[in-house]
Amino acid sequence: MSDQVTITDKQTHQLVDRVKSHFSSNDSRYLISLAGVPGAGKTTFASTMAASLTKEVAPTIVLSQDGFHLYRSELQAMPNAEEAIRRRGAPFTFNSKAFVELVARLKNKHNTVKAPSFDHKLKDPVEDDIEINSAIEIVIIEGNYTSLKDAEWNEISTLVNDTWFISTPESIVRSRIIKRHLEAGIAQNEQEAIDRADGSDLQNARYIIENSKTTNVLILAE
Template sequence: MQVTPQVLVRHIVDQYKELPENKRLLIAVAGPPGSGKSTLAYPLTDALNALILHHPPANPSHLEEPASNLVAESSDQQGQGDEVAIAVGLDGWHHTRAELDAFPDPVEAHYRRGAAFTFDLASYQAFLSQLRVPLTPESPAAIPFPTFDHALKDPAISPHPILPRHRIIVIEGLYTMLDEPGWRETAEMMDVRIWVDVDENVARKRLVERNFAAGLVDTREKCEARVDASDMKNGEHVRSRLVQPSYIFPSIEGQPSTSETFRLTA
C-alpha cells in the first residue's frame, strides 16, 4: 500500500510508544549513492521529534555538517535538550586514511574508499550492540559515535553523543541494509528498514554534479570515471545484496524527498 511520509512518521511513533521504557527503536535508512538518504533521514528525525514532543525539537538534526564546524554542547546544554530521536551517519565508520595505508593494497583501498571493505564494521557492530543494551539507572551517561569530518577527510567523534533520552536512533548509510556476513547481522538489529530507491541514471547525474562541484577532480570526464568506478559500483553491490526493507521510498528527479511516498512492503 502507499504511505505518505507523514503516515510513516506516525507509524514509527506508534511503534515507539509500544516499546518498553528501557528499549530503543533503531531505524535504518539505506539507498544507493545519490539516492537522497541524508535528505530523508534528517528531516525524518526532526519530524519524529516534533510529533512526539508536540513542538519543534530544541536541537534539530545536523545535516552532514563537518564535525569541526559543530560546537559541542556543554553538559548543561545537553540537559536542556528534549529530543527523543537522533540521526547518525554510517560515514563516521570509514576507516581513516592512515588505516587505509596499512591495507594489503593501499592504492586500491584509497581509490575505492566508500566500498564496504573500507568501513570499520567491527566498531559499527559494537556501537549498535551498545544501543541494544536495555537502559537502566546505571547506563552510560553518553554513548559516543564518530561522524565524518570533511575538512579532515577522516572520522572524528561527534560532539552530539547518544544520550539516555535518545530512544529513537535513525542511522543512514549505504550499507545499513547490506546482506553480507557481518553487515547482515547489523541490518537485522534494526526495527525499521527504509530503502531509498532511485533510477541509476538520475543517481549518476546527481553524483557527477555533486563531486565535480566539490572539486574532487579537475575535469568532468575524470569525475564521471570516478563515479562509475566507485559510487555506481557500490550502488550495484548493495542493490544485489539487500536485506528486506520495511518501506521503499522512490526518489524521483526534480521532486524533493519529503514530498514523495513510501511503499509498505511488509
C-alpha cells in the same frame, strides 16, 4: 513484501504514523536502519524524518555510517593499498565491526553513546564527535550498507526495530554524485567527477542493490 512509499509530504506523514504506532517509550531506544545507494538522498530524507519524528513522536537523531570509514592511514597500510584507496566507500573500507558494536550499545536508552562523524575536508573520521544521550529515544541509522547481507553488516537488521531502503533511479543518482564530487572538491573538473561516478561509485551502488536484504519499507524516490 516491502511497503512501497514515495517521498512526498503525505508519505512522510505515513512513515511518521508507522513509527508512532510501533514506538513505546521504555528503556530501549527505537532504532531504524535506512539504507540506499550513494546519491539516493538518504541524508536529506533522514534529516527530514528526524525533524518530523522529534516534533510528533520523540526526540530523534540521525547517525551516519560515514563516521566508520577506515582512516586513510589504515587504507594505506593494507596489502592492496592502491585498490583500497581507489575503492574508498566500498564495504571493505569501513570498520563494520565497530559500527555494529555501536548500534548494539544504542539499544539501551540509558547508555550515553559517543560516535564518530566524518570530516569531508580532512577526509577522515572525527572520533567521539556525536553524543547520543538518554534524552534521545529514536535513532535513524543511515548508510549505504545498513541492510547488506555481508558478514557483520547483516547483524544490523537484528538490532533495529524497523528497516527502510530508499530506491532512486540511477540517472538521478549519477547526476547527484557528479555534482557532489565537484562541490566537495573531490574531483577537479567535470570529467574527473564523471569518471569517479561511473567507476567506483556506481560499482558500489550496483553491489548494494544486488546484495541488500529486503527491508520492511521500500521508499521510492523520484
